[in-house]
Amino acid sequence: MKRNGLRALGLASCVVALFSLLSVAVDLNTIVANELIDEINLAAGLNLVDEYIANYTVEELEDLAVKGLTPGIKLAADRALFKLNGGLEPFIAMEDEDLLAKAIDGDMDAAEAYVFNTRVGLTKPQAVLDAIATAESVALEYAYGKVLGGFYGPGSPVGEKTEAELLELVASGSYGERIAAATALTTYWILNSDLDHVDVEREILAHTQTELGLAYQGFLTYLYSL
Amino acid sequence: MKNALILAGLLVLTSLAVFGQGYPTQPADALIFPIGEAGTVYEDMQLGVRGGTITVANIEDPKGWNNHTAHETSTTHFTNRMHRGLVNLDHISGAIVPDFAKGWEISDDGLVITFSLREGIKWSDGEPITADDVLFTYNDVILNEDVDTNARDSQLLPDGTYPLCEKVDDYTVTFTMSVIYRPALNALSFNIMPKHKLADSVHKLNPAVPAGTFNETWTLDTPLSELVGNGPWIVSDYQPNVSVTMTRNPYYYGYDPSGTQLPYYDTYVSAIVTNQDVSMLKFRNGETDVYLLRPEDIAILLPEGASKGFQILITDQPGYGTTWFMPNQDIGLAEGTDNEKRELYRNVKFREALAHTIDKETMIQNVLNGLGGPQWSPVSVPSPFYAGRDFYGGPITENNAITFEYDPAKAAGILDELGVIDADGDGWRDLPSGDPLTIEINSNDNTVRIGYCLILQDDWRAIGLNATFQVVDFNTLVNRLFGASGDVIQLGLTGGDEPNSGANVYRSCGSLHAYRYSACDEPDEIDARIDELLALGAGTFDLDEAFDYYTEYQQLISAQLGYINMVVRSFQYAYYDYVGNAFKSSPISTPGGNNGLLMELCFDNRL
Incomplete structure (x- = not known):
């Protein structure tokens, strides 16, 4: 609701301008501090992780991860801490049942690690869909969805979908399927789209479907990294 | 870990001082790789620039630095980068080509091979390399019974003798064979060792040191x-x-055509990681540059390649090597235990029962993501001598393979016939005497192998065999293999085009005849025939004739079920875009592979 409200405000009154559209050069710190559209703000934040590691202490990062003024700042600090702590490695060293418990509680990193550790049987899209159907939390559905996105994306030896199929699925599938479609769409656009960051920011503004926004966010994250 | 790797890199810089300064100019006898040259298999490759570090990850620490006493790839991965032989595989095509030898001539009768060595070439410490080093390596190390080496088996000629290695002059050596030995060039690719550094540790050259000293030379200490x-x-x-x-x-x-000395990278760092999952995460995080990916990695890595700048090669090329499990037919022999179990394992009917439990299709679909095929023989699938069939789009040699279809009911029937039944009603089959039969399957912490083993375990338990699967670390597994102390071991072997390269495995006295070492002392008729066929196949230049010998050899081994073959996966590889020439990765060579061939042609294209 909050996000859609911002969109409506921006579109209807043109009072709220996209900070990233104001200048040709991309200043990620300005975007992450001021941008009101979450997807754009988060895309900028994801590109600031290494900068945050270089510029902030662990204590400062812990503070920013909780009290950061924007989602992008919080995300950048959170992912900086994650990276400083060894990324996924310490998670995959945990017992699967502990990971599962954390994943059921909503821990996204634990969910990713649990799916990672138990992925040996997930070598076909249907196996992942079956896992999604029985996932015990949104975090697990999301993690399985990311794996399914690998099968649906370009270059997959099994399960590759067209852009049109992915666009349909991102709007109509189960949550895990929508995440999968968003993941695959991001890859598809990175490989095939001529849009620049300004175009993608406009697309984000023009769409309200959450997972489609996630797909554009992923694409924008890539474009900001260039 | 990252800091440790950086530290390791810094240590390298400080250690450069221990080496010599290199050649003032390109040696006249340099080995030139025709990178970028039209009409060669190198034509689509780019000339590189020197500098930078390539980082890979490996499971397990090396066990030493001695190439010829190493029995495990955790060691040879490094020693194969430190030593080269007279000949080698072409880094791209896989053909046998000159390496330290600049060429060779084979006498008209096919019995003498004369190698011309590169002149003016030095060891890494600046000492010249000459024919004496070749003779030392061959006569005093490889053929020395005092040395525990795998290399000796592949030198054995069909008549049971070894080639005679002689020095003509400082840069010419001959190998004289008593009989024709077609794979001689393959066999003579052995890595050359420096006589000036190692001769003193060879008992026959220096009686002051005890026998076996060489086996304890160039250890981790x-x-x-x-x-x-x-x-x-x-x-x-x-x-x-x-x-x-x-x-x-x-x-x-080694040099490129522009006169740049190879390798292009200054430094190669291999991170030692606990398992392949960590290896995969390090690649995913950009901490390593190349990665031999597994089927289960594909769905995770594919969406990230475009944004992170790495490529994933997914091919249907079958890889070299074999995957198998082996019941240890010598179990308890040394200890005088497990007599009945050993007798059972030695019964080919029992092994046939096990062969009928291998659900290869499920392994291929569920473990290999459909990217693989069945393996029916000890010869690598890409080999022209492979006597399998229906792999990747059609028969290679129809009807040549001995196959055991997946048929648990048939397996159960065989076990019943053998008296391996549930005698005490506890739900598990017992030995014919009624004593309990328990089976422990071991492999290392490798998700693909774990996947295979879990499928095996489930199928065995489904027919009443009380099997449990236990992961052990790789070097422990290798020790059990060589020590004949395991129960059922699941593992794989590297391979090649020439079946005779497996002589150290399948010859009854081979150093890797791990499924039944006692066959060396007690060969049966089949063992004897396999030994003979290996010799016959190697003893003819008529490839059709050799093919026939090797077909029978494969059929016998497949029916004998020592190593019981499973499936082979197709080739998949991942590399970051900045690793120039890594796109030429193939089953023959990869930048991070154990033969180390492609790495020296890769470079950091950001420099």
Whole structure:
């Protein structure tokens, strides 16, 4: 609701301008501090992780991860801490049942690690869909969805979908399927789209479907990294 | 870990001083790789620039630095980068080509091969390499019964003798064979070792040292400054459980056509990781540059390649090597235990029962993501001698393979016939005497192997065999293999085009005849025929004739079910875009592979 409200405000009154559209050069710190559209703000934040590691202490990062003024700042600090702590490695060293418990509680990193550790049987899209159907939390559905996105994306030896199929699925599938479609769409656009960051920011503004926004966010994250 | 790797890199820089300064100009006898040259298999490759570090990850620490006493790839991964032989596989095509030898001539009768060595080439410490080093390696190391080496088996000629290696002059050696031995060139690719550094540790040359001293030479305790090689890299730092760092050998003789000495990278760092999952995460995080991916990695890595700048090669090319499990037919022999179990394992009908439980299709679909095929023989599938069929789009040699279809009911019937039944009603089959039969399957912490083993375990338990699967670390597994102390071991072997390269495995006295070492002392008729067929196949230049011998050889081994073959996966590889020439990765060579061939042609294209 909050996000859609911002969109409506921006579109209807043109009072709220996209900070990233104001200048040709991309200043990620300005975007992450001021941008009101979450997807754009988060895309900028994801590109600031290494900068945050270089510029902030662990204590400062812990503070920013909780009290950061924007989602992008919080995300950048959170992912900086994650990276400083060894990324996924310490998670995959945990017992699967502990990971599962954390994943059921909503821990996204634990969910990713649990799916990672138990992925040996997930070598076909249907196996992942079956896992999604029985996932015990949104975090697990999301993690399985990311794996399914690998099968649906370009270059997959099994399960590759067209852009049109992915666009349909991102709007109509189960949550895990929508995440999968968003993941695959991001890859598809990175490989095939001529849009620049300004175009993608406009697309984000023009769409309200959450997972489609996630797909554009992923694409924008890539474009900001260039 | 990252800091440790950086530290390792810094240590390398400081250790450069221990090496010589290199050649003032390109040696006249340098080995030139025709990178970028039209009409060659190198034509689509790019000339590189020197500098930078390539980082890979490996499971397990090396067990030493001695190439010829190493029995495990965790060691040869490094020694193969430190040493080169007279001939080698072409890094791209896989053909046998000159390496330290600049060429060879075969006498009209096919019995004498004369190698011309590269002149003016030096070891990494600046000492000249001459024919004496070749003779030392062959006569005093490989053929020395005092040396525990795998290399000796593949030198054995069909008549049971070995080629006679003689020096003509400082840069010419001959190998004289008593009979024709077609794979001689393959066999003579052995890595050359420096006589000036190692002769004193060979008892026959230096009686002052005890027999077997060479086997304890160049261990992990040896100062790295003592290690000398002629290959592209020299080990310059080792941090146990952290990393092995290799630095460019200033006296390596490989060059590109523009006169740039190879390898292009200054430094090669191998991070030692606990398992392949960590290896995968390190690649995913950009901490390593190349990665031999597994089927289960594909869905995770594919969406990230475009944004992170790495490529994933997914091919249907079958890889070299074999995957198998083996019931240890010598179980308890040394200890005088497990007599009945050993008798059962030695019964080919029992092994046939096990062969009928291998659900290859499920392994291929569920473990290999559909990217693989069945393996029916000890010969690598890409080999022209492979007598399998229906792999990747059609028969290679229809009807040549001995196959055991997946048929649990048939397996159960065979076990019933053998008296392996549930005698006490506890739900598990017992030995014919009624004593309990328990089976422990071991493999290392490798998700693909774990996947295979879990499928095997489930199928065995489904027919009443009380099997449990236990993961053990790789070097422990290798020790059990060589010590004949395991129960059922699941593992794989590297392979090649020439079946005779497996002589150390399948010959009854082969050093890797791990499924039944006692066959050396007690060969049965089949063992004897296999020995004979290996010799016959190697003893003819008529490829059709050799094919026939090798077909029978494969059929016998497949029916004998020593190593019971499973499935082979197709080739998949991942590399970051900045690793120039990594796109030429193939089953023959990869930048991070154990033969180390492609690495010396790769470069950091950001420099």
